[in-house]
Amino acid sequence: MDTSTTITHDEHRDDEASKLGMWLFIFTELLLFAGLFIVYGVYRYENQEAFHSAGKELSVPIGTINTVILLISSATIAMASSAIRFKNKKLTIRLLVVTLLMALIFMVNKYFEWTGKIEHGYLPGTDTLMNMEQGKVLFYGLYFFMTGLHALHIIVGVILITIVVIRVNKNTLSDENPVLLDNAGLYWHLVDLIWIFLFPLFYLIA
Amino acid sequence: MENHTDAHIVPYKMYLYILGGLIMLTLISVAVTEIEFGEFSVLVALVLASIKATLVLIYFMHLKFDNKILQIMVPAIFILVALVIIIVFLDYNYR
Numbered sequence: 376m377d378t379s380t381t382i383t384h385d386e387h388r389d390d391e392a393s394k395l396g397m398w399l400f401i402f403t404e405l406l407l408f409a410g411l412f413i414v415y416g417v418y419r420y421e422n423q424e425a426f427h428s429a430g431k432e433l434s435v436p437i438g439t440i441n442t443v444i445l446l447i448s449s450a451t452i453a454m455a456s457s458a459i460r461f462k463n464k465k466l467t468i469r470l471l472v473v474t475l476l477m478a479l480i481f482m483v484n485k486y487f488e489w490t491g492k493i494e495h496g497y498l499p500g501t502d503t504l505m506n507m508e509q510g511k512v513l514f515y516g517l518y519f520f521m522t523g524l525h526a527l528h529i530i531v532g533v534i535l536i537t538i539v540v541i542r543v544n545k546n547t548l549s550d551e552n553p554v555l556l557d558n559a560g561l562y563w564h565l566v567d568l569i570w571i572f573l574f575p576l577f578y579l580i581a
Numbered sequence: 582m583e584n585h586t587d588a589h590i591v592p593y594k595m596y597l598y599i600l601g602g603l604i605m606l607t608l609i610s611v612a613v614t615e616i617e618f619g620e621f622s623v624l625v626a627l628v629l630a631s632i633k634a635t636l637v638l639i640y641f642m643h644l645k646f647d648n649k650i651l652q653i654m655v656p657a658i659f660i661l662v663a664l665v666i667i668i669v670f671l672d673y674n675y676r
Contacts, residue, residue: 391648394588394647394651395651396672398654398655403656405658405659405662409662409665409666412666413666413669413670416666416669417670417673420673434613438615439607439608439611442607443604443607444609446600446603446607447600447641448636449600449641450596450597450600450641453596453640454593454596456591456643457590457591457592457593457596458593460590461590464607494600526597527617530665544584545590557643561642564638564641564642566635567641568634568637568638569628571633571634571637572627572630572634574630575610575614575626575627575629575630576606576626579610579611579614579622579626580614580622580623580626
């Protein structure tokens with residue numbers, strides 16, 4: 376606190392408050408997904424057999440690969456936060472680009488997974504799915520909604536990280552003001568956190 | 582404040598160790614669900630996921646090096662959310 380008096384720049388900012396604001400936003404996201412997890416839990420409890428057999432149709436290897444991909448991307452963006460403080464601009468950009476590439480690979484995997492499921496007629500609202508048993512309709516409804524909402528977060532994260540890369544490249548984001556990079560990191564870790572729970576609930580418990 | 586943040590630059594190595602641990606836990610959770618645990622497989626999968634989430638929160642999300650407000654608030658909120666979920670299920674189960 377006493378060091379704040381030494382700041383003589385004309386720019387006013389409060390990094391701790393920025394971070395706190397990001398955390399408050401993360402809490403709202405947490406509540407959004409917690410509600411969905413409750414819906415999942417109750418429907419699963421009511422349709423155990425159907426959820427088991429439907430879960431078996433999801434590919435565990437693809438799910439595992441996507442989990443590892445997201446974990447790696449989380450590590451690289453966390454390392455970027457260190458790299459920018461070490462004033463290593465080149466490494467910061469490289470780490471962020473790796474994060475973006477990982478996100479891209481995740482989305483490509485997701486695309487193939489989704490198209491496979493849609494070909495099987497599991498897309499919510501289609502006649503083929505509606506004629507299946509109730510539990511399966513619920514499972515795939517939740518599967519597409521929850522992984523879809525998660526994928527939407529990935530897209531938002533990619534946009535955010537791209538902005539960070541551009542700003543680091545233009546030197547408007549450096550070790551002097553790394554808070555946007557830190558907050559982008561926090562957001563990206565949240566996306567990772569949600570997937571950590573989505574993965575066992577949809578792919579593993581079969 | 583500048584000095585304050587400079588003091589907490591986390592070495593790259595630590596992130597790699599945590600990443601290794603997280604990947605290990607992922608593989609363990611896949612392997613464990615191959616074994617039939619029956620009722621417990623849900624529990625085991627969720628416990629492993631919670632350990633992974635805790636590692637991400639403490640190291641990747643910097644809670645270990647953050648100020649006291651966040652160190653208290655974040656776990657409190659996560660515990661609150663977990664309690665909300667557990668209480669809903671208790672209510673649902675014994676209704």
